[in-house]
Amino acid sequence: MNQSDRLSVLKTYKLYLGGAFPRSESGRVYEVTDSKNRWLANAPLASRKDARDAVVAARKAFGGWSGATAYNRGQILYRVAEMLEGRRDQFTAEVAAAEGLSKAKAAAVVEAAVDRWVWYAGWSDKVAQIAGSANPVAGPYFNLSSPEPTGVVAVLAPQDSSFLGLVSVLAPVIVTGNTAVVVAAEDAPLPALSLAEVLATSDLPGGVVNILSGRTAELATPLAAHQDVNAIDLTGAGAELATDLERAAADNLKRVRRPGPADWAADPGTDRLLAFLETKTVWHPMGV
Amino acid sequence: MPITVPAYGKEAAGRLASMADMTADDGALRRFLHGLPGVDAVGLQARAATLGTRSIKTTAKAYAIDLAISMIDLTTLEGADTPGKVRALCAKALLPDPTDRTAPRVAAVCVYPDMVATAKEALGGSGIQVASVATAFPAGRVALPVKLADTRDAVAAGADEIDMVIDRGAFLSGRYMAVFEEIKAVKEACVRAGGTSQSETGGGSAAHLKVIFETGELQTYDNVRRASWLAMLAGADFIKTSTGKVAVNATPPVTLLMLEAVRDFHESTGVQVGVKPAGGIRTTKDAVKYLVMVNETLGERWLTADWFRFGASSLLNDLLMQRQKLSTGRYSGPDYVTVD
Structure with a gap:
């Protein structure tokens, strides 16, 4: 059969919830368009009720994910990287279309994203050594501080980097045991929605990552005010929206990470990794 | 249509007596129950599904949430129940949302018979009823004298309402008269010492009787309709779907069918009987669907805690979270309600 006779099989992009x-x-x-305003696909325009359902799913998944051993979490995240590697061509095409990059440049971005995922996966059983400590105290006690995940984290993915940026904000949140509700880049949500397919086939328990596409302001507002969201990463919010969201988040003392200039290609450091951790300190009596 | 009388009122017995020829003996009862029209299963499910699609928003939703809270039989029926847990539940019944005193109280607290005294003491004169399951709940597989003793014991301890289970084995094997006589006997046992079985006020001298069918075990919709009529003819004040202890609990079609049976019974005798779906109702959305069904099938007269109840434990938390959402505009979370 001639190639041109084939009917095109268009993909229905969907949300990823629980x-x-x-x-x-x-x-x-x-409608999602490429950088030259040509139609690419229709993406779901999530509502605040989808955001609410996502939080419920993330809360349900939190116990199991935060309770899993660090080794197990690392293995699962490494598995995600393996699956990403196998879908490089797909992501290269999506990133090229979304960001208007040449094929070679898009391929480099995807490789960087896979490498970043692997890099963060390695942190799962090492973060306690960096963020935890054995504290000297004036008494017969072992005094140990260890990092614990904050809980359900709402992540507003960066608008300027639909895939590398997304991986750079998502991986550090979940590697430490948090569960995430991600609002994908508003104008370029397709790589994020495809990432969901990778996550779903990588042993990652349902609900650990939930991905919404739609208007960032519409989804972020109920998430920031939500009493059952423990932290919010405002990376993808503009300055004015970020101020409003911070105000809404203050009511239940959410942990807030403010937006700032970011170079997604640079070495990420541990900043994002440590932003969504709480310190638990235990006093343990020393045997005499 | 005859003038409406409550099933616990003193006139109800007379109305039931007018149906006496149907319950005169085993053959007559069987002929009557099997003469009831068959249930159109597809139509019933479609009707229940349609009623579940109504959109209830803003002020109507706020009203429905408060109504649903006031209809809850807050339930704890675990082998691991302790007096402390029952007292905690009673405290929640009295003040469901400590952060918002405008939240209504629930209708009743539902416990095992040995916890009735504890619940009664904790609730005092608050007006919240104490319901007790009895008759060897949930299986009901003991001899009649034991069931009656179980019931009398709960009533003596102060229970205002008795939730009995029918003998599903007898019902499924066609011994309808045995089930009928058993319900009548338990109804007699609900009378408090020195009282009569028919009280004028509805509180006072006899505990109200709720009859549990365990519809998940009755196999067919036809059986649910027969069981509903059987229980109402025997003098049930309330008919209740399930114990909450089997895989299939209250479902919208089964509840709709029971509501229709109550409607038909009311039309032919004038006796008003209540309905209580129990088990598996966990979300505000579900609860509102049930309220729509009640309103559409039986009308406003049944939309009070006297005639419709939810047997539930986790439902209350979801209702309270939705209530908080409506009053504050923010989605609430499980950190802001009690852990039961």
Whole structure:
């Protein structure tokens, strides 16, 4: 059969909630275009109820994910990197279309993203050595501080880097045992929605990562005000929106990471890794 | 249509007596129950599904949430129940949301018979009823004298309502008269010492009787309709879907079917009987669907805690979270309600 005779098989992009791929509860979609304004696909336009459902799924997954051994979490995240590696061509094409990059440059971005995922996966059983400590105290006690995950973290993915940027904000949140509700880049959500397919086939328990596409402001506002979200990463919010969200997040003392200039290609450091941890200190009596 | 009388009122017995020829003997009862029209299963499910699609928002939702809270039989039926847990549950019944005193109280607290005294003491004169399961709940597989003793014991301890289970074995094997007589006997046992079985006020001298069918074990919709009529003819004040102890609990179609049976019974005798779906109702959305069903099938007269109840434990937390969302505009979370 001639190549041109084949009907094109278009992909229906969907949300990723609790390990499933539903359409938006609202039934809405919006048009996603490439950098030259050509139509790429329809992405679901998630509503605040989808955001609420995502938080419920993330909360449900938190116990199991934070309770898993660091070794196990690392293995699962490494598995995600393996799956990403196998889908390099797909992500290269999506990133090239979304960000207007040449194929070679997009391939470099995808490789950097896979490498970054691996780099963060390695941190799972090492973060306690960096963020924890054995504290000298004036008494017959072992005094140990260890990092614990904050809980459910809402992540507003960066608008300027649809894939490398997304991986750079998502991986550090979940590697330490948090669960995440991600709002994908508003104008370029397709790489994020495809990442969901990778996550779903990588032994990552359903609900650990939930991905929403839609208007960042519409989704971020209920997430920032949500009483059951423990932290919010405002990377993808503009300055004005970020101020509003910080105000909304203050009510239940959410941990907030403010947006700032970021060079996604640079060495990420441990900043994002340590931003969503709480310190637990235990006093343990010394045997005499 | 005859004038409406409550099932616990003193006139109800007379109305039931008018149906006496149907319950005169085993053959007559069987002929009557098997003469009831068959249930259109597809139609019933479609009707229940349609009623579940109503959109209830803003002020109507706020009203529905408060109504649902006031209809809850807050339940703890675990082998591991302790007096402390029952007291904690009673405290929650009295003040469901400590951060918002405008939240209504629940209708009743539902416990095992040995916890009735504890619950009664904790609730005092608050007006919240104490319901006790009895008759060897949940299986009901003991001899009649034991069931009656179980019931009398709960009533003596102060229970305002008795939730009995029917003998599903007898019902499924067609011994309808045995089930009928058993319900009548338990109803007699609900009378407090020195009282009569029919009280004028509805509180006072006899505990109200709720009859549990365990619809998950009755196999067919036809059986649910028969069981509903059987229990109402025997004098049930409430009919209740399930114990919450088997895989299939209250479902919208089964509850709708029971509501329709109550409607038909009311139309032919004038006796008003209550309905209580129990088990598996966990979200506000589900609860509102049930309220829509009640309103559409039986009308406003049944939309009070006197005639419709939810048997639930986790439902209350979801209702409270939704209530907080409506009053503050922020989604609430499980950190802001009690852990039961």
